[in-house]
Amino acid sequence: xxxxxxxxxxxxxxxxxxxxxxxxxxxxxxxxxxxxxxxxxxxxxxxxxxxxxxxxxxxxxxxxxxxxxxxxxxxxxxxxxxxxxxxxxxxxxxxxxxxxxxxxxxxxxxxxxxxxxxxxxxxxxxxxxxxxxxxxxxxxxxxxxxxxxxxxxxxxxxxxxxxxxxxxxxxxxxxxxxxxxxxxxxxxxxxxxxxxxxxxxxxxxxxxxxxxxxxxxxxxxxxxxxxxxxxxxxxxxxxxxxxxxxxxxxxxxxxxxxxxxxxxxxxxxxxxxxxxxxxxxxxxxxxxxxxxxxxxxxxxxxxxxxxxxxxxxxxxxxxxxxxxxxxxxxxxxxxxxxxxxxxxxxxxxxxxxxxxxxxxxxx
Amino acid sequence: xxxxxxxxxxxxxxxxxxxxxxxxxxxxxxxxxxxxxxxxxxxxxxxxxxxxxxxxxxxxxxxxxxxxxxxxxxxxxxxxxxxxxxxxxxxxxxxxxxxxxxxxxxxxxxxxxxxxxxxxxxxxxxxxxxxxxxxxxxxxxxxxxxxxxxxxxxxxxxxxxxxxxxxxxxxxxxxxxxxxxxxxxxxxxxxxxxxxxxxxxxxxxxxxxxxxxxxxxxxxxxxxxxxxxxxxxxxxxxxxxxxxxxxxxxxxxxxxxxxxxxxxxxxxxxxxxxxxxxxxxxxxxxxxxxxxxxxxxxxxxxxxxxxxxxxxxxxxxxxxxxxxxxxxxxxxxxxxxxxxxxxxxxxxxxxxxxxxxxxxxxx
Numbered sequence: 001x002x003x004x005x006x007x008x009x010x011x012x013x014x015x016x017x018x019x020x021x022x023x024x025x026x027x028x029x030x031x032x033x034x035x036x037x038x039x040x041x042x043x044x045x046x047x048x049x050x051x052x053x054x055x056x057x058x059x060x061x062x063x064x065x066x067x068x069x070x071x072x073x074x075x076x077x078x079x080x081x082x083x084x085x086x087x088x089x090x091x092x093x094x095x096x097x098x099x100x101x102x103x104x105x106x107x108x109x110x111x112x113x114x115x116x117x118x119x120x121x122x123x124x125x126x127x128x129x130x131x132x133x134x135x136x137x138x139x140x141x142x143x144x145x146x147x148x149x150x151x152x153x154x155x156x157x158x159x160x161x162x163x164x165x166x167x168x169x170x171x172x173x174x175x176x177x178x179x180x181x182x183x184x185x186x187x188x189x190x191x192x193x194x195x196x197x198x199x200x201x202x203x204x205x206x207x208x209x210x211x212x213x214x215x216x217x218x219x220x221x222x223x224x225x226x227x228x229x230x231x232x233x234x235x236x237x238x239x240x241x242x243x244x245x246x247x248x249x250x251x252x253x254x255x256x257x258x259x260x261x262x263x264x265x266x267x268x269x270x271x272x273x274x275x276x277x278x279x280x281x282x283x284x285x286x287x288x289x290x291x292x293x294x295x296x297x298x299x300x301x302x303x304x305x306x307x308x309x310x311x312x313x314x315x316x317x318x319x320x321x322x323x324x325x326x327x328x329x330x331x332x333x334x335x336x337x338x339x340x341x342x343x344x345x346x347x348x349x350x351x352x353x354x355x356x357x358x359x360x361x362x363x
Numbered sequence: 364x365x366x367x368x369x370x371x372x373x374x375x376x377x378x379x380x381x382x383x384x385x386x387x388x389x390x391x392x393x394x395x396x397x398x399x400x401x402x403x404x405x406x407x408x409x410x411x412x413x414x415x416x417x418x419x420x421x422x423x424x425x426x427x428x429x430x431x432x433x434x435x436x437x438x439x440x441x442x443x444x445x446x447x448x449x450x451x452x453x454x455x456x457x458x459x460x461x462x463x464x465x466x467x468x469x470x471x472x473x474x475x476x477x478x479x480x481x482x483x484x485x486x487x488x489x490x491x492x493x494x495x496x497x498x499x500x501x502x503x504x505x506x507x508x509x510x511x512x513x514x515x516x517x518x519x520x521x522x523x524x525x526x527x528x529x530x531x532x533x534x535x536x537x538x539x540x541x542x543x544x545x546x547x548x549x550x551x552x553x554x555x556x557x558x559x560x561x562x563x564x565x566x567x568x569x570x571x572x573x574x575x576x577x578x579x580x581x582x583x584x585x586x587x588x589x590x591x592x593x594x595x596x597x598x599x600x601x602x603x604x605x606x607x608x609x610x611x612x613x614x615x616x617x618x619x620x621x622x623x624x625x626x627x628x629x630x631x632x633x634x635x636x637x638x639x640x641x642x643x644x645x646x647x648x649x650x651x652x653x654x655x656x657x658x659x660x661x662x663x664x665x666x667x668x669x670x671x672x673x674x675x676x677x678x679x680x681x682x683x684x685x686x687x688x689x690x691x692x693x694x695x696x697x698x699x700x701x702x703x704x705x706x707x708x709x710x711x712x713x714x715x716x717x718x719x720x721x722x723x724x725x726x
Contacts, residue, residue, distance in 0.1 A: 002441050013504055066429075066449040066492070069499065078365050084448050086429040136432065292381055359446070 001137075004107070012198025013107055016274075016361050017222055018160030018307045019127040019333075024059035024360040025308065027051055027170045028090040029082075031065055032286030033221035034124070034291045035089055035349050040068075042282060042345040043333075049341045050074060050306070050313045050353050055080045057310035058359075063087060083140065088115070088130040090249040091351055095156035095218065096358035097145065100196065108138035108145045109194055111153040111293065116212050117177025118152070123211060123350070124286065141360065151190055152178040156215040156355055158191065161222045163199035166191050171214030172206040173307040198257035203247040207242045209230060210299035217354045218301045220247060223332045225267070226256055231301045240269060262281030269318035269327055272302040279348055292348070293331040304352030305329065305338075306359075311326045312336050315343035315352045364498075365507040370556045372482065376463040376470055379724050380525030380585055381521045381670045382696075386469075387422035389500065390414055391453040392435040392445075394428055396647030397487070397654045398452055398712050405645060405708040412704045413442045413676045413716050418443045420673035421681060421722075426450060447501065451478070451493040454714060457517035459721035460497040460508065463559065469726050471501035471508045474516040477708040479542025479575050481515070485648065486574060486713070510614075514553055515541040519578040519582065519718055521554065524609070525587045527561035527620030529554050534568040534577030541576075561620035566610040570594060571603045575664035580717045583610060583663045586628070586685065586695045589619055592604055595629035603632060630691055631667070633682035636663040640709055652694075655711070667715030668692065668724075675678025675699050678706035 008014070013318070025064040030047055031041035040241045041130040054060050063085040064072035073082045087095065099107030110332065113136065115127035131149075136143035159167040172178070173187055183189070206214025219231045230247055231239050251264045252354035277294040285291070312333050316322040322340060335353070346352050371377070393403035393410055402408065414644070417423050427435035427450040436445045444615070450458065457479070474497065478490035494512075501508035522530040522657030536550055545553070551563045569577025580595045591614060595607050610661040614627045648654070665688040668677035675696050679685040685703060693701040709715050 001444065070495070073498075073502070081505065083503055084499055086447060130392065133435070135436075137446055142444065205611070301681055 001078070001140040001142070004144055004146045008066050008100050008107070008109070008146055009193045009196040009340070010197075011215075012102040014164070015098060015100050015160040015162070017160055018359055019223065020162055021195050021310055021362040022058045022359045023362045024061065025054050026092045026358045026360065027060065027062045027356055028087050029064040029068050029094050030090045030349060032089045034286040037279060037282035037345060037348055041285075043349055045076065046341050046343050050356065051076060051080055053339050053341075054308045054357065055307065055313050056308070058280045058308050062351050067340045069327045079119065084121050084134060085133070086129045086134055088124060088127050090349070091156070091355050092358040093156045095130040095133045096155065096160075096316065097138050098155050098195070098289075099143070099359070099361045101363045103359055105363055106143050106361055108134060108136040108141070109148055110138065110145050110288040112149045112151050113154065114152050116154065116175065117175060120177030121175075121213070122177060123321055146194070148194055151185050154212070154215065156212060156351070157337060158195070158216040159216055159220070160195060160197065161225045164196075166194055166195055166199060166200045167203065167214045167216050167220060167222065167228070169203045169206050169214045169219070170304050172212065172216070175213040201250065201254045202249055205243045207301050208243055208300040209297050213349060218299055218304050218352070219244070220251070221305070224320070225258070226260045227263045227265060229265045229329070230304045231269050232258065238272070251268045253341060265328060265332060267302050267325050268321040270300050270317040270321050272301070272316055272343065273298045273347060275348060293349050298347050300347050301352070302329070304354040306353045306357040307333070307336070310336055312338040313344065313353045314338060314340050316340040317344055317347070318342060364502040364505070368508055371463050371470070371555045372511055372559040375465040375559075377527070378461060378463050378523040378525070379416070380523055380588070382586065382720055383387060383525055384552045384725040385421045385722045386725045387424065388417050389459045389698070389721045389723065390423065390425045390719055391450050391455050391457045391692055392425055392427040392430050392431050393453045397649040400642060400645035400708060400711055402647075406712055407438065409704050409706050409709050410719070411513045414439060414443055415717065416674050416676050416702050417669065417671045417720065419671075421671050423599050433614045448499060449492045450495070451487060451490050451497055453712070454718050455721040456519045456714075456718045458493040458496045459518065460501050461518050461521075461558070461722065462506070462722070462724045464724055465712045469506050469724055471497060471504070471506050472511050472592040473497040473501065473508050473604055475512045475514050476517065477515050479517065480538060483540030483577070484538075485540060493676045505567045509557070511557055512680050513559070517575070517578065518721060519575060519580040521558070521561065522579055522583070522585050523558060524619060526588050527559075529558055529560045529563045530579050530583055530591070531563060532566045532569050532579045532582070535575065535579070538576040546593070548569065563639070564613065566613055568606045568609060570662040570664050571606055572660050574713060581667050581715070582607070582660055584666050584668070585612070588621070589623045589664045590628060590695065592628045592666055592695065594632050594666045594690070596632045601635070603679040618623065628691060628695060630665050630688050631684040633663050633680040636661045636680055636707065636710060638711060652723075661673045663710055664715070665692070667717040669716045669720040670696070670699070673699055675701040677701060677703050678709065680707055680710070683704060
């Protein structure tokens with residue numbers, strides 16, 4: 001593994017869209033007791049179901065700690081590779097490398113990672129295993145790696161249309177816990193250089209009460225070069241209404257790097273999901289304090305889906321909008337089976353299927 | 364990774380010779396304080412030199428613990444892959460899988476492992492990480508694995524000529540700490556079944572005071588289908604003389620599975636290597652007791668070499684026999700560079716370059 005300090009864009013590398021062909025995918029076995037109910041036990045069912053759907057059409061590797069390796073290996077089918085590797089949590093989207101290609105080979109980007117805000121408003125401390133993960137994975141996959149550790153970024157805060165356009169949110173990328181020493185235009189330039197892009201579309205914010213400081217991957221995603229889905233509610237009394245409306249406004253007045261209009265498909269949100277007291281009781285404390293409080297609203301969104309080669313894995317919440325959202329996505333992905341998986345226990349962990357996965361693109 | 368419980372021989376799989384082409388090699392970064400002086404620091408120089416020679420012609424992966432990963436990654440050149448994986452020590456020969464082929468694909472054998480003798484005369488406790496390693500590596504390398512955990516065997520206790528003949532020692536395979544419930548003929552049958560072999564040549568013993576119960580890989584090795592080197596001393600007062608003579612007698616009266624005579628090339632032993640008090644002071648205790656005592660004779664032998672695709676990595680001991688042994692080996696491996704590496708610090712750890720390596724054969 002070579003560690004590169006050149007600029008990917010100058011080297012001819014760019015980030016393909018998630019809907020382009022994948023070689024494989026990485027996930028991380030849930031275990032952390034202050035994130036996951038019952039030390040991950042509650043989330044396993046949904047995790048395994050998602051893994052099995054993904055592994056139908058991609059080479060899936062699930063990382064597991066030394067302590068959980070045997071258990072993960074026993075619970076996952078044999079077509080899924082399990083690799084022992086230490087992490088601080090399971091959010092492969094944010095801690096695994098972002099893979100780039102020049103059309104011939106792939107390279108990883110090793111972003112700086114500080115647990116979604118470091119000492120300002122990060123979610124745990126320390127985060128050293130997670131910080132190291134991207135580079136370890138590049139070595140494991142025999143890809144060279146761009147050293148971008150001086151720039152804090154999580155994979156969940158960007159989407160690429162594969163043709164030079166990056167979607168992100170101001171709420172996250174301009175947060176004080178990430179790169180406060182950089183201006184918006186410096187950050188934009190960094191994204192373009194790192195992802196081989198021409199244009200960054202800045203949505204103002206993400207989902208209400210999203211502890212990632214509003215990752216874009218929970219509110220808006222490319223489903224084609226010119227089409228996005230946007231998490232939506234018609235309920236004007238919901239604080240999300242204003243947020244989604246602000247994003248819609250930006251999207252409607254933006255064009256892609258190719259100069260094309262963006263088609264926005266509204267994806268209804270589920271009714272607000274509030275964590276119960278019983279669910280909170282299943283979580284470990286952190287430094288003696290609870291990590292969630294009863295009736296806290298979780299950042300539930302159908303947009304947090306993963307696009308595999310032959311499927312789209314989307315979260316279900318036992319909500320009246322599960323089916324309507326599924327129908328919309330299925331219409332937008334006619335060549336893939338859109339699979340809804342009940343994911344309340346994943347949501348309690350702090351994200352959903354997109355957060356749990358990182359695609360390894362085909363060169 | 365499929366876990367197989369069939370018989371490799373019946374499936375058409377066999378163990379090639381080490382001198383046949385390799386895809387790659389596995390080594391494990393030294394760290395264990397009661398095996399390695401100064402927690403592995405002393406042995407690193409020789410370890411890295413050997414790794415660099417091997418990586419010239421094979422895809423080398425060095426496994427490192429979570430604690431030592433960054434350090435190993437920084438100290439090893441970029442053409443060597445470093446993978447985080449937990450182990451109990453560094454003897455990849457004994458804990459990594461034995462790879463078999465049917466000429467098309469490779470499969471691993473996951474032997475039982477009990478730290479060279481379990482609770483009878485094993486070298487450490489617990490050995491759980493090492494016991495699990497072979498299967499983890501098969502998964503990492505995407506090879507199916509034969510489950511042979513019911514049979515205790517270390518890779519260092521067998522050599523294959525790639526044409527149906529296995530070399531081993533009675534001292535090791537009939538030791539009470541391994542498979543005492545099995546008769547010699549049952550063990551022989553197990554080896555033939557597992558390694559796709561027709562014949563087992565039983566040498567009586569290994570090197571004097573070898574804590575592995577006389578692994579064959581320290582006393583005798585195939586250098587071709589019909590040629591072996593045998594560790595030798597002409598000093599009749601050395602307890603090794605009787606041991607080597609007994610092996611010679613067996614070899615001279617044996618033929619290969621193919622019915623051919625075995626040519627024995629005597630490889631001189633270095634003068635006895637005794638560990639010093641200073642060296643002992645560099646070792647951690649185990650359960651409060653020293654793991655070595657000053658003036659203890661170590662099982663030094665030039666036979667403990669590794670055959671890579673383009674080189675043979677052999678230990679040197681700053682001994683008058685370094686050069687003569689090197690000359691003999693170079694004569695026996697005309698297409699490879701025989702590289703001598705000063706290896707006293709590896710020897711103190713308990714083995715040498717053959718013990719530190721496990722080849723991954725080309726199918």
